[in-house]
Each structure stands twice: as structure tokens, then as C-alpha cells.
Amino acid sequence: MTSAQIRQAFLDFFAAKGHQIVPSAPVVVKNDPTLMFINSGMAPFKDYFLGNKTAPNPRVADTQKCLRVSGKHNDLEEVGVDTYHHTLFEMLGNWSFGNYFKKEAIEWSWELLTKVLGIPEDRMYVTVFEGDAAEGLPVDEEAAAEWKKWIAPDRILLGKKKDNFWEMGDTGPCGPCTEIHVDTRPDSERTAIDGKTLVNNDHPQVIEIWNNVFIQFNRTKDGSLQPLPAAHVDTGMGFERLVRVLQGKQSNYDTDVFTGTIAAIERITGKTYEGSDAGKPDIAFRVLADHIRAVSFTIADGQLPSNTGAGYVIRRILRRAVRYYYSYLDYKQPLLHQLVPVLAGQFATVFPELLQQESFVARVIREEEEAFLRTLDKGLKRIDDLLAKGSISGAEAFELNDTYGFPFDLTQLIASERGLTVNEADFKAEMQKQKDRSRAATATDAGDWVTVSESNQNSLFVGYDSLETKATILRYRQVTAKGKESFQVVLDRTPFYAESGGQVGDTGLLVMGDQRIRILDTKKENDLIIHFAESLPEAIGGEWTAKVDGTRRGKTQVHHSATHLLHAALRQVLGTHVAQKGSLVNAEYLRFDFSHFARMTAEEIARVEHIVNEKIRENIPVVIRQMPKEEALQLGAMALFGEKYGDTVRVVTMDPNYSVELCGGTHVGSTGELGFFKISSESAVAAGVRRLEALCGAAAEMYLNEQLQQLQAVKEALKSPKDLVKAITSLQDENSSLQKQLEKYQLAQLNGLREGLLAKQEAVNGAAFIGAQVSVGNADALKKLAFDIKGSLPNAAVALVANIDGKASVAIAFDDALVAGKGLDAGALIKQVVAPLIKGGGGGQKGLATAGGQETGSLQAVIDAVRAKL
Template sequence: EAIAWAWELLTEVYKIPKDRLYVTIFGGDEKEHLSKDEAAYNCWKKHIAADRILPGNKKDNFWEMGDTGPCGPCSEIHIDCRSDAEREKLPGKGLVNAGDPQVIEVWNLVFMEFNRLNDGSLLKLPARHVDTGMGLERLVRILQNKSSNYDTDLFSPVIAATEKLTGKRYEGTQSNSDVAFRVIADHLRAISFTIADGQLPSNTGAGYVIRRILRRAVRYYFSFLEIKEPLLFKLMDVLASEFESVFPALQKQKDFVSKVIHEEEISFLRTLDSGMKRIEDYFTKASDSREIDGKTAFELYDTYGFPLDLTRLIAKEKDYMIDEKGFEKEMQIQKNRSRNATAVDAGDWVIILADAKTKFVGYEDLLVKTQVVKYRKVTAKNKIQYQIVLETTPFYAESGGQVGDTGTLTIGGVKLLVTDTKKENDLIIHFTDAIAEDMEADVIANVDYEKRLHTMYNHTATHLLHAALKQVAGKHVNQKGSLVSPDILRFDVSHFAKFTDEELREAASIVNEKIRENIPVVIKEMPKEEALKSGAMALFGEKYGDVVRVVTIDPNYSIELCGGTHVGHTGMIGSFTIISESAVAAGVRRIEALTGGAAIRYTWNQLEQHKAISGLLKSKDIVKSIEKLLD
């Protein structure tokens, strides 16, 4: 069916001429004891002449996801994009999988029937599947009868705009300048869509992938188009307009995405010139080894912000290699240095209840009778602590930005202070400075009610603030991090500019209005898909189980997936005030706020300071008085 459907779509729906198509099948491999894929061959004979069904080797026609995992033979559809005269002169049969840029694969069908094991052997899968698809860019190239993906209307508008901005002409050759045009068009699209989806550039994980792609594009226009100032962000208007009908989110978030890209460009351009001079100086002074040593590669990464793949690309242009093992060694030295600064020496667990699992009951109870499952001694920064795991616990472990609970464990009459609660490998770990003599005795676990209560004020207020900021500044505002503690809430959000005083006042006003309305905070568990369909907001990059906890504060105002602790009604929060707004990173702003009594005390302190300054200046209008003094 997969073969028939692929053929039908290409030849009957897209009307691609059959005489331009070839197919490949797996021809077998003696070393693997794998025979020719006769099933695919027999299927293809129903649709195409036998002389156009070409056997392929393991490299081309046996797909594997990695060293281990699902794999299987694959069948590809190739198209000969050459002119009629070229095809008549030389049939395309011999050019399939031979590197000819005009004879290209357009479709792949992978028949997943094996699992590659660690020892290299193949095991038949109990259930078999077909993994199939094609490249959009290649299909557009074929349908638009272009000689390159970059000549299609997927890329040409951005390339044309780049020509105008740079004063350079795109010729479609393999010159460095033309490659730069193509890199810019391709990379800009990749980073823009990803940022619009919620992934911001950073130094770790997926965020670093975005940063690496962006910096590669910057280096290309810097070196080969001789542009020394930010360029990519200027192309956003064209890109967003081009894809508005199929990806309207980019147009809606255009200003935000442009701001993030602009700040990233500025940041890298600060060090790019000196970094390029450093590597050019290395090439000038290098020996005959034609290798960039690990220390230099790491210096470029650590000091000048050059991702390793960018250094590798520059080195290749000069026929140099990189001592990647040396680079990894330097990276490990830095990691060890950082790790040693926070090293923890943990002793072996003392097991009291074998195979017991911790049950968290802290949503309902703050005081429970329980047992110790296991405990151990740990030393960090020359301080001795103990980690205790309980069979049942009311203590909330640090998660989702909310700090861990504190309180007491009374074991056999000995009261121990719990200074923190964290998660480690699904364990809820209670930190204490001591242990009881009899750790097998009954335990009374008691959470500090006041601290938990104030943490709940701040967590619910964080949800109110998130919704308010979206209402005031736009739907692009999304949570990027948070700290919810008893004393303060800190909220990091995506936003392309500093929040104005007016925006902050309006957001705070909305939050206080929702507090006065005393809205019930409704918490339910439900399947993730059901929650998302109801409009619940999931945080980008967070991992959720099949069943999620949904916190609703008026279905028309705020619905979020959240595992934290919250008040029963918003009125319990009392009051809310924003005390600061600042930048954290490109496109990320940080807001700090207070709730309840802390917010009221902060307001009174501000008024008292205002009154004291007014008295010193002997003026009710202190701003004008200070302006006069400064003049």
C-alpha cells in the first residue's frame, strides 16, 4: 500500500512524468546475511518497468537510526531533472545515487522490520511498520521545474531581499558569496520558525542548536558578503509575509522574533571579528600539521563564542582539521572545574524498607505519620547533611520553579529540621543537618504551614501574572523560567523589549482585579490530550506524562498544566505588586513581584521613603525638586 500510494501521489496527483522516475530497492548484504528485498521488487513491478528498479547496497538502501534501534531495508524514488537532450544522450539509470545534482531522491520508504542490538546483530521486530516521506523543498523544485531548491519560491524572496540589502548579486554558483546567500535563506527560516514556536537561543540543549545555526549564518555574511552589522533581522518582513498563509504565527510574532535575532547578531558580532583574526593568525603561524589544536578550538568556543561546527567549517575552507579529542579534553577540564566547585560526596544508602516507593500526599495533608525508607550522609562544600526518603510524605519537592518545602521530621521523639526537599531519580529527598538515633522509629512529617501558604500565594499569582502579561503585551509572551518561594516570585518571559511602566501597571492591575474577584482555583487531573484540547497552556520544552494536572483560574482567563501547590481561591493572595523588571537574555525579561503581607509592607516602605525624601527637600513634588538640584 505504501508503495502504491507514493506512486499515485507523485504520478497522478503531482503529475510527475513516469519516464523521469527510477526506484531503488535493497539488493541484499552477504555480511549481514540479508537477501534482496523481493517483496518491494514485486510491488514495484506493478507500477514501473523492471529496468527502472535498481538494486542498492546497504549504504544507500538499508536505513538505520543509529548504532542501535529500529532499522530495515528502504526503497527510494529518484527523479531525473535533466533536460530531454541530456537524458537522451545519457540515461539517468547510471546516475541514481551517484552524486549527480540533477538526479535526486524525492521519496523514501523504510520498511522497519529489524532491531539492531548492542552486539551488532539484527533481531526481527514483532510488529513491522513503514516510515515514509519526502522532502518539501525537493518536491517544490521538481514541480516548479527549477535546477536548485534555492531557485524556488520557498527561498527566492529572501535571496532577492538579501541582494538588495547587501548590494551583491546572487548567481547560483558554488562561490563563497553565493553559498552565503543560500545559507542565509535556509538558516533564517529554520531559526525564525523555531523561535516563533517558543525555543529561544541559549547555551544549552535545543537553544544552543538555534544559536549555532544563527552564528553560522552571521559568519557567512560577515566573511563572504562583507556585511559587518546585523542583517538577518532585516529579512524578517519578507520571510513572515512569504509564509503568512501557511504559518501565520510567524507574522504575528514577527517583531518578537526579529528582536531576538537582532540581539543574537549583535552579541556574536562583538566577538566575531576578533575571533576571525585569532584563527587567521593561527593559520599564519601554524606548522605543517594543518590541524587546529584542541586548546585553540576551545579558546574560540569559550572566549569568542565560536561553536565547534563553525570552527570546523572555517578549518575545512583552509584544508585544516581540528583536534577534536583535544577540544573535548579541554571541555572536560572546564566541566570538572565547575563540577568540583559543587561536588557532593554521597555515602551509601542505609536501606530500612526495601523496594518501598514514596507516596506524595502534600496536596491534601501537611502532617502525616510515616516511616523512613532509606537515608544517607552527604558532604558538600565541607558541610555534612543527611538525605532522608520517606514512605509517605507531605513535603513538596522542588519542581516547576516552586521551591521545596521545609519543616520538621520527628523520629523517635527527636525533632529534625528539614531545610530543603528535592527530587532525584523519582525519589523525594528531605535534607536535614542530623539524624535520629533510631531511624526505624515512626516518623511525624510536618510541613512548615506558613512557608507553604506564602509559596502558594506566589504560585497562584504567577499564573495570574502570566495570563495578564499575555493580555497586555501579546500572545507571544510565554514563560521561560520561574522561582516561586515564600518570600518572592520571579517570572521570566519571552518578550522582545523592556516592559513599559504602563504595561507593568496594567498587568498588576489585572492581577489585583482577579484577586478581588476571589475566583475559585480548580485543579483536576485528566489525559494530556484532553487538557490541551480544553486550551490548557503547556510550557515549551517541559515533559509531561499521559495524565496531567490542570490548574484553572476562570476558564476564560488562565488554564495551565502545573504540578505545583495553589490557594483555593484567588482572594487568599490578598494583594500583588511588581517590584522590578529586567533583562535576562536576548528576548527574555524578568519580573519580580510580592504578594500578601509582603506586598503591603513593600508599598508602605515605598510611601515612607517618599515621605522622608519629601521632608528633606521640603517639597511635595520631589521629582521637580531633584531635577532642580541636578540642574
């Protein structure tokens, strides 16, 4: 079976068992402070397990893109070195939300693996939870009993809590699990060593392929376990491992999941993949085949490489791949972007978002590669400098990692080629310091939710139709972040819009009698609407009036509606390749990021503004409807890459022939309410992504008034000329002419100074020394004077100083013969002697260097120090 056939067999099997087949959620996580990326198949379903939301179908199956490169689940350093770890991987899963449990999950997993996929029974082992006395948890006898119906008892193994009790995180849903392992060793090896002794012992050929988790408990902040009101099934089967087993391979990379990509790398580099586990070139092939998947799918799902957060993780993966092909495949130009079409075609029917953005993703990756290849050269030069002095410290290895993106093992490899070592312990200590600093800066301590009402449902959002409603508090918790305490509350009904889709969260009040609680922000945690309260009321219970700040909401939704008009206008002016890549919508302005590879011209900006303002003047009704997602897409509705949409979507239409978008935000009733639209800036934000900032309504009026006031001030400063542009051009021409005259006079002055100084040379130990304090207008003039004297006099040693606007300025120049013959170094002299004297800094080359400082009283001491050096 091909990998595509295997995937389809899994989905078809569970569809026949009454499961709804759902698409993969984007791998980039939004509205969940505990995750950067989807790292397990269950992550998109957390709200169903937590009881925050009711599942649309009690039985679901899917294949989910997962990424494990940070935090608790971090496989990055193993990727490529072994045969089965990956950054991005597919997790096949079947899910029961309070429907079936251990009996069905175990029976169906056995049926699929043995009857449908044909894995021999004598190659499989299963594990069940052995219990934990400290937690008061017994052996999972129920799962063991179910397995005894299908597999020999000696193949049912007991597993410790580490392997057989699954937890989402430090808190949250959890429960015992049963794993299925397959022994892929040759028969001779299986006869020699019993496979059961190798289960969960990191043997590369005795591997876990499927885990059935039985979610029964909720782990609270204090570590205790509370039974959940309903029991769930959460399963995950590693697709790449399953394909390896079924295709009879000893490595995931030998399956057709990866062979197409590896073949492409062979064509590009001219190298051959041997498939061994030892050589660095083979590791490089595997690293590239794996990492291109993580980078491509994550960019397609909306996360661009950057220097912070999730973007930095992606940049780190990309750079790890670059240094592997640069160092071990001897390929010195961008390679990864050439692999994007291979992936896009391979996954066209599974994850179509990559094919739909193929050229954009490839362009972003190429620009990232080009940038790092330039940095790589600089980093290698830095390593050469460090090795020239005989060693690289742990701190210097950390600098290479932090500044140049050099992983420790690359630094270590280069050092070992010179017969040197790097202090790994010190490097790890520096890395730990950085992690501690990062953790301290972002640490958030959220207490357990305190339940006020037994309702397990999320707030009912009524804010599309009303800015005020009666509400009761369902639950609350205390949160400490950056040393500050705040409170979060959940209401049964809320008019407060939670930050989403670029639109900021609402603010306002909770009112009961004379109690007034300020709501400072509203956000989502998965699908839970959380209100950030300034304080907690004295009495939690009772009925409150929830009031949104209507003025702020009104200004915000003006800008939100403007982003829809702007998006459509950009596609008209620049082309249909334009797609939204991010936005910020608040009361003050809007920010809109979009895919485009060139700076917008003034003409293009003007055309976009004209189109948007024309649509505003037409006062088009803003029509909002709920409809099935497929129907909306058939209407031509724009969906944003990286957003997770349900089966029913909200469609916002501003003229069906102009702007139709899927959107959950709040909007004006008609476009005329926007008043006027003005773009205030255009800039680059990332490779292949431009950013516009713009204003509407009162904010646009204020912006234009400020610009006109500045223009009026310029006119008045120029005596109100009839033709302002002509007056400014004339002023610039006059300034240029005067500058040329000034330079002419300065040159004449320098020539005069040079001649006078040449006449004052003195012989000092074989050098023609000139040391003097001079009067010049700037530091550049002083440097030029020293350089000219050096070129006019054999064996010149020049030390010129000046008091320029109350600051000390120094220029030192040595003839090349003195540098070579006597080992003189102007740059070193500046740093070691001059800078401390004048309380400043500077540097330069061995033949010419400069410095600046605060201490003008030490200028003569500088001259004396240079003479003494000679």
C-alpha cells in the same frame, strides 16, 4: 505548480486516502533526552512506534519542520555550498500506525508522484534493502515484489544497510526502507550515462526525494533486533527537493521556496545572485536564504539563542549567516532581521506561529546580529594581531572559533589573503577535545527497559485528583549519568506529576509493607512518565502504594497558579505583546520569562503586584475543563508558542474575563489559597526577553519578614531616626564631602612627593631616571604619580614601588621619546621582569604600565631591574 500548491496536493491526496492531516510539531524538542530538535518527520510520533501511546488515528499525514545541524544528522557545512542541503527543511510524510503496510505505501507513493504530480516514470529509480547476513536479515522481497507492479525491474536497485535500513538511533524502532530517486539531468546526459549508476552516489542531479520506512523491529541496547508487535509505515519526502523536481530547476534555491527571500537579499545588499555554484557571494545568498528559516522558526517555537545546548546551535547558525554577509556581500550592518517579514508572509497559512510573533522574532535576531557584529570587529583585530607575528596555530584558530565565533574557514580565508596557512589538523584536534569534554560532562548511559508487565501503555496519571494510589511496576531500567547510578521505573497508575510546562516533577515514596523506595524526581520521556528511584525494591512485582509529597506539591501549585495571574497582569500593564517564553515553578518560588523589550519600572512592577493580589483577595474559583482545542482557542484561551497540544486540551480559567490558559499543570482550588504575591526581582534574560522572580503564600511571608528584618537592622545602625531616607541621604552627603576633602589632601601629598622625587633624578644612558619606594594610599595614586612625573620631565624613565596594605604595587612610565627612540616597553617589562619578581601580574601600554603582587621584599629589586634595563 507553486510550492504552496505542491504541498497542498500532497496533503489532499492522503486526506482522500483516509489520513488525518495534523499540524507540524514545534521544531524544538521537549521531554526527549535523545534530541535537541525534531530532525525527521517521524520524531513527533516516536511514542506511537514505541508502544508508549496509542495513536488517535491509525493514518496520519503532515508537513513537519525539521532541523539538522547537530549530532548524527548534521548538514551544516554543506548548506549553501551545494544546491540541496538545508538546516531547516519541510518533511512531507504519511504514517500508518499498525494499519497499512508495504503494499499500500508503495502503491500510493507511485500514484501520487506519477498520476497527480506528473513526474515521468522513466526518470525514477527505487531502491530496496539487499539484506544483511551479519544481522540475519534477508532481502526485502516483499517490497521488491510490490514495486514490480509499477516500475520496470531494471529500475529496482538493491541498497546496502547504510541506505536502506533506517534506524531512529542507537536503540529503538527500525526497519528496511525503500527510497525513490529522480534523475533531473538533461536527456543528453541521461543517454550518455545510465542514471542507475548515479543513485546514492551524491550526484547533485540524481537525488532521493522520498523514503518509505517499514518499521518492523526494535533495536535493543545489546544491538539485537526484536520484532515489534505491530508493523508501521513511516515515510518522509523532502519538500524542497520535490518542488525543485516539479518546477524543473537544477537547485532547490531556484524554486519559489527560496526565490522571494533571495530577491529580498538582492534589494537589501544591492548585489545580484548569479545562481552559480562557485562564487562566495552566491554561497552567501544561499546560506542567508537557508539560515534565516532555521533561526526564525526555532525562535518562534520557543528556543532563544544562548551559549548552551540548543540555544548555542541557533546562535551558531545565526553567526554563520552574519559572517557570510559581512565577508562576502560586504554588508556591515544587521541584515537577517529584515528577512523575517518575507518568511512570515510566505508561511502564514502553513506555520502561522511566525507571523503571530513576527516583531518579536525580528527584534531578537537584530539584537543577536548587533552583538555579533561588535564581536566580529574584535575578532578581526585579534586575527590581525596573530598574523602580525607571522602565523596562526591550530590552538589560536580554535580560540577564534570558541571566543569570537569565527568558523575555521573564515580564519583560513583571511590568513590565505596574507599568504599564510592555518594548521587545520591541530584545529580539529582542539575541537575534538572540546567535544570529548562536553560529551563526558553530559554522557548518560541508559540500559534497556526490563519489562515486568506485558502492558505496553504508559502510566495512567491520576495526580490531578489524588496524591496517593495503588500501583504496579510495568518496567524499569538502570541509568548511569556522570558516574552515578540511578533507577527509573514506570508505573501502571501514578499520582506523580512529571516535570512539564515549567512545573517541577513530584517527589515522594513507593511503599509496600516495610519497603520504602524514595522517588527523587518525575520526568517525561516523550509521553512516558518516568519515576527516578533512589533504589530498586528487592521484589519488583506486587502492588505498591505510590505517595506524592503533598506539602511540596501544595507549595508548587500555589506558584503555578500565580504564574497564570501574573501573565494576565503583565498583559494588562505592559501590553498584549507579552507572551510567556519560559517558566520555572517549584515549592520555593516562581520564575517567569516573557517577551518585552524594556526594563520594567518600579511603578509597572507595583501595578502588576497590585492586580495579582487583588485577584487573590477576590478568591476566584479555579475552573479546569477538558475541551476540543479549537473550542478553547475560540474562548480566547492563551496557548504557549512552542508547546505541542493534542486535539483535546485542558483549560484553566481564573475569571473568564481575566485569565484563560491551556495548561497541563496542577493548580489550587481558588486564588485565595495563594495568600499574598510579591515580585522579588526583574532582569534581562535574552534579547527581547525579561525575567521576573516572585513568591506566594508562606514563601512570600518569609521573604517579606527577611526584608523587614534587614530594614530594622539598618534603622538600628543609624540610631533609629524618625526619617530613615533623610538620615541615609545625610550620611551620603557627609561621605561625599569627606571624600572630596580626602582627595584634596591626597593630591597635595602627591604634589609634594612629585617635587621631592623630581629633585632626585639621575642620568642613566640618556634617560632621566627616577626610581623610588613611596608611601601612597592606593595603586591608582601610585599610577597617577608616575604619570605626572613622566609629564614633568623630558626623557623621563620612572619606576615607582609601594607596599600598600601588605601587597606589592608597581608603576613604570617611559617618555614617548624613549619608547620611540630606544624601543622601551613598560607593558612588556611588567610582564617579563616585574611580575615574576613580585609574584603577581599586570600590564599596560608601552608608555605606562602597572603591576600588583604578593612579594613586598622584592620592591628594590624592581627598581634595580628597570635601571639595569636602561
